[in-house]
Amino acid sequence: MNTIELIRKKRDKESLSKEEIKFLISSYTKNKIPDYQFSSFLMAVFLNGMNSEETSFLTEAMLYSGKVINLDFLKGKKVDKHSTGGVGDKTSLIIAPVAAAAGVYVPMISGRGLGHTGGTLDKLDAIPGFKTNLSLKEYKSVLKKCGAVLVGQTKEIAPADKLIYSLRDVTGTVESIPLITASIMSKKLAEGINGLVLDIKTGSGAFMRKEKDTLLLAESLIRTAKSFGKKVIGFVTDMNQPLGNYIGNWLEVYESVLVLKGESEGDLKELSLALSGAMIFLGGKASSIDEGIKLSQRLIDNGLAYKKFLEIVELQGGDTNFIRNPEKYPKSKIIERIFAPNNGYLETINNFEIGMAALELGAGRLTKDDIIDPKAGIIFKLKIGDFVKKGTEIAELHSSSQLKIEKAKEKIYNSIMLNPNPIKKPKLIKKII
Amino acid sequence: MNTIELIRKKRDKESLSKEEIKFLISSYTKNKIPDYQFSSFLMAVFLNGMNSEETSFLTEAMLYSGKVINLDFLKGKKVDKHSTGGVGDKTSLIIAPVAAAAGVYVPMISGRGLGHTGGTLDKLDAIPGFKTNLSLKEYKSVLKKCGAVLVGQTKEIAPADKLIYSLRDVTGTVESIPLITASIMSKKLAEGINGLVLDIKTGSGAFMRKEKDTLLLAESLIRTAKSFGKKVIGFVTDMNQPLGNYIGNWLEVYESVLVLKGESEGDLKELSLALSGAMIFLGGKASSIDEGIKLSQRLIDNGLAYKKFLEIVELQGGDTNFIRNPEKYPKSKIIERIFAPNNGYLETINNFEIGMAALELGAGRLTKDDIIDPKAGIIFKLKIGDFVKKGTEIAELHSSSQLKIEKAKEKIYNSIMLNPNPIKKPKLIKKII
Numbered sequence: 001m002n003t004i005e006l007i008r009k010k011r012d013k014e015s016l017s018k019e020e021i022k023f024l025i026s027s028y029t030k031n032k033i034p035d036y037q038f039s040s041f042l043m044a045v046f047l048n049g050m051n052s053e054e055t056s057f058l059t060e061a062m063l064y065s066g067k068v069i070n071l072d073f074l075k076g077k078k079v080d081k082h083s084t085g086g087v088g089d090k091t092s093l094i095i096a097p098v099a100a101a102a103g104v105y106v107p108m109i110s111g112r113g114l115g116h117t118g119g120t121l122d123k124l125d126a127i128p129g130f131k132t133n134l135s136l137k138e139y140k141s142v143l144k145k146c147g148a149v150l151v152g153q154t155k156e157i158a159p160a161d162k163l164i165y166s167l168r169d170v171t172g173t174v175e176s177i178p179l180i181t182a183s184i185m186s187k188k189l190a191e192g193i194n195g196l197v198l199d200i201k202t203g204s205g206a207f208m209r210k211e212k213d214t215l216l217l218a219e220s221l222i223r224t225a226k227s228f229g230k231k232v233i234g235f236v237t238d239m240n241q242p243l244g245n246y247i248g249n250w251l252e253v254y255e256s257v258l259v260l261k262g263e264s265e266g267d268l269k270e271l272s273l274a275l276s277g278a279m280i281f282l283g284g285k286a287s288s289i290d291e292g293i294k295l296s297q298r299l300i301d302n303g304l305a306y307k308k309f310l311e312i313v314e315l316q317g318g319d320t321n322f323i324r325n326p327e328k329y330p331k332s333k334i335i336e337r338i339f340a341p342n343n344g345y346l347e348t349i350n351n352f353e354i355g356m357a358a359l360e361l362g363a364g365r366l367t368k369d370d371i372i373d374p375k376a377g378i379i380f381k382l383k384i385g386d387f388v389k390k391g392t393e394i395a396e397l398h399s400s401s402q403l404k405i406e407k408a409k410e411k412i413y414n415s416i417m418l419n420p421n422p423i424k425k426p427k428l429i430k431k432i433i
Numbered sequence: 434m435n436t437i438e439l440i441r442k443k444r445d446k447e448s449l450s451k452e453e454i455k456f457l458i459s460s461y462t463k464n465k466i467p468d469y470q471f472s473s474f475l476m477a478v479f480l481n482g483m484n485s486e487e488t489s490f491l492t493e494a495m496l497y498s499g500k501v502i503n504l505d506f507l508k509g510k511k512v513d514k515h516s517t518g519g520v521g522d523k524t525s526l527i528i529a530p531v532a533a534a535a536g537v538y539v540p541m542i543s544g545r546g547l548g549h550t551g552g553t554l555d556k557l558d559a560i561p562g563f564k565t566n567l568s569l570k571e572y573k574s575v576l577k578k579c580g581a582v583l584v585g586q587t588k589e590i591a592p593a594d595k596l597i598y599s600l601r602d603v604t605g606t607v608e609s610i611p612l613i614t615a616s617i618m619s620k621k622l623a624e625g626i627n628g629l630v631l632d633i634k635t636g637s638g639a640f641m642r643k644e645k646d647t648l649l650l651a652e653s654l655i656r657t658a659k660s661f662g663k664k665v666i667g668f669v670t671d672m673n674q675p676l677g678n679y680i681g682n683w684l685e686v687y688e689s690v691l692v693l694k695g696e697s698e699g700d701l702k703e704l705s706l707a708l709s710g711a712m713i714f715l716g717g718k719a720s721s722i723d724e725g726i727k728l729s730q731r732l733i734d735n736g737l738a739y740k741k742f743l744e745i746v747e748l749q750g751g752d753t754n755f756i757r758n759p760e761k762y763p764k765s766k767i768i769e770r771i772f773a774p775n776n777g778y779l780e781t782i783n784n785f786e787i788g789m790a791a792l793e794l795g796a797g798r799l800t801k802d803d804i805i806d807p808k809a810g811i812i813f814k815l816k817i818g819d820f821v822k823k824g825t826e827i828a829e830l831h832s833s834s835q836l837k838i839e840k841a842k843e844k845i846y847n848s849i850m851l852n853p854n855p856i857k858k859p860k861l862i863k864k865i866i
Contacts, residue, residue: 040472
């Protein structure tokens, strides 16, 4: 097969066969196709798209560029969740223990923060001692012992994705539905799962801001997962404001624990229960999503979900003292509160800017080499539709430097818009597919 | 400026400014943008196009990546011709001496064979001793002495084009009108000319097979040349069959000499006179193209055009003995004639395949490292619309090996189609713009 011919084919809007896509991915992974040819191909895919068959072929080729974990030694269903990423999105920390407490295996491979969004691995790193880089043997052992495991992608899992993602990042080819689909699915399918719950975010804090694009991505992800014989449920959910109130790595661990202990209500809990409910349903431990939600609530009420979380932390080497006594966790040097400048109903939040403000404070990486400050972040106290009086507290900013606080403050002030007239609260779960 | 942002801009169908295009070309030429980013940009340009302003900006940026030759020391107009390439297209060898004999300076920078088409430099190389790699000083001196010079692109001329062309060749981004326009024009404008005649080929032996695409390319080339204040005349001409009857480097020199000596009539002479007529008109030595054509015919009849050709060959170090006594030129080891298998009118020729057959015989390069056999080629005896009887000679094949002859023979047989009904002869000059 000839690489240039295949680039031309995609460029001229023709479909590629399974063998052709396999050739491209396997040759690129083996360094037999140079970056400059592959990036030209990626741009052709970006602009001309891929049909659902091609997307499945691409996913398959990327999946089999590495190891597919076999979890057949565990009796019972294995179910994972994937979120397309957002601001304050910490549901993984809640739903993994809840679903595991219900008897569903949750072999979760997560990523780090990307752009303005946080990453599950960075949050887990905020727990002193917590190891996310387990060997495959340790991964299986933790999963077997407690029913859930939370780790990062190893180099054996979908190496093609790692290479292609780096190239997309620097060639303007990130926001492509077939490329995103194959990237997500090649990693998730490598986990050896039976079912998958997808949380596809839409709005100003999501990667897909427009609901139309989000729905196309959701359909592509679901169709592709199904083409591999997986059971899948997709949620399209609102990301026009932070999920929950805490943004920043330790702050998000803290809020997750509050939900797990039944000490926090609101959007974060609502979405977490829906997702874990769907996981429990796919895992065969409930007869419907609703039954799964009810079971999740019971597992919070009776303390088993929280207990499961402590078990996971302990098995992965984390110090549970800070989970049990969060007041012992070190505090940021500077904690500053900011207040509403006027009266009004909170109409919109530029949630991308809130994410960027958290990054500024130290909660994420502005450049590849930045070191994350696990204590840094924002407690954002308002929700869209809330009425605020001049002087009402908007947020609490946690950081190590006054300069960072000032930068973040400006971003937050610029990102919120008040309206004198009442504003309807947005719907959290927009669609279940 | 940020390369990724500029890739995204073109990807999202936005126009790029002069400064943005200049940044991209100059950074790439200085090796500050990696190939993989530039190829992604090229594919975005290929698929989303460029408007006429962007095309001019691109041409300008590529032009000023190198030296622009100043020919102001020569009193009188400097005019060149560019052909988009075809099979048997040897008009440069005829029109340069004709126009120079009329008093127009012809500072011609040509290229080598590309794909199935021949190149002027390869043809000149067939003349023993002929030097095409002159220094800038020699170039100016030959031009001053005899009014014409025929050389290859030096590394000082449009280096950006050389780099970009190599990358396009291996990334499926060759057939793009703005990229072709900027590639051609950046080189031609560097010659320091006042006027340019364009011969834009259409048909099975051209790079643009469809007349619609050819017209778009013609308009783009003409518009761009005009935007640099150049006088330009564009001819859209037929390339559905070889131009003239001889294909192959020495064979084409030979046929050119026949035309220059007034010993050959037909399509090659017709087109050559039209092109030199237009050059003479643009060079201010005739009041119209028609007058220029008449003058060209006179310069052939009175022997001055042929004399000028001998002068150019001599000044560039070539051995004029072979021009004067072509029977002394070495012959191919094998010369084989092939004959019509049936009666009929010649309906179509797959002219691309004729070009490829000549390459097979040794007249061009199948791989980058092939050495050209200057004697090899085809004398193709038929024109579309001719009636042939079974056994009529179709062509004479010249090569050094029987294997090559057999391969070429098959290509030629497969490329011609006979029809029992009379076929109209195609129009040679389809449009003058």
